[in-house]
Amino acid sequence: MRAELLIALLIVPLAVTACGDDDGDGASLPTVDCTPPVPTFAEVRAFRSNCINCHSIQLTDNSRQGAPVGMDYDVYASAAAVAEATARTVYEGSMPPSGGLFPADKDVLYRWSLCGAPP
Ligand code: HEC
Known part of the structure; x- marks a missing residue:
């Protein structure tokens, strides 16, 4: 009995930790602090400085x-x-293809992306 309880106590936190870093398909996500205020869409500077030269509705x-x-x-x-x-592509380094995001800009992007993506 005691051994089973001990095993359960060890396994539960491991499973919870795994959920935070992994959405189940093997993709990695950064750990973020979602304490308010979460940045708004307009505050994610990286989208304008590093993404819309390819990902823009203006472009065809x-x-x-x-x-x-x-x-x-x-x-x-x-x-x-x-x-x-x-968040995943930036964290893994596949986007933007040339890299080069400032750490502070990445942090804002991660918090917007993983804390509910507020408008
Ligand atoms: C130089 C052009 C270019 C820039 C700049 C760029 N992307 Fe991309 N993006 C692509 C191309 C090409 C693809 C499709 C091929 C691929 O998936 O690699 C893509 C695909 C994606 C995908 C879908 C791929 C997946 O694995 O889900 C996401 C998400 C993405 N980009 C996010 C971003 C973000 C966020 C930025 C800015 C930080 C960015 N991209 C900047 C060209 C670009």
């Missing part, structure tokens, strides 16, 4: 440089729809 065809049509970081609903993928 080749000017998107391959960025999926309809995935635009100058349109709130579009960005909010891919909030988790936004």
Whole structure:
């Protein structure tokens, strides 16, 4: 009995920790502090400085440089729809393709993306 209880006490926190870093498909997400105030969409500077040169509703065809049509970081609903993928790609370093985000800008992007993506 005591051994079973001990095992349960050890396993539960491990499972909870795994949920925080992993959404189940093997993708990694940063750990964020969602204490208010969470940044608003307009406050995510990185979208304007590092994303909309490809992911913009203003851009069509080749000017998107391959960025999926309809995935635009100058349109709130579009960005909010891919909030988790936004944090994941930046955290993993695949977006923006050239890298180079300032750490402070990344932090704001992560908190917006993973704390409810407020408008
Ligand atoms: C130079 C052009 C370019 C810039 C700048 C760029 N992207 Fe992308 N993005 C792409 C291309 C091309 C794809 C589709 C191919 C791919 O998935 O790698 C893509 C796909 C994506 C995807 C979907 C891929 C997935 O794995 O879910 C997300 C999310 C994304 N970009 C986020 C961002 C964010 C956030 C920024 C800014 C921090 C950004 N991108 C900047 C070109 C760009």
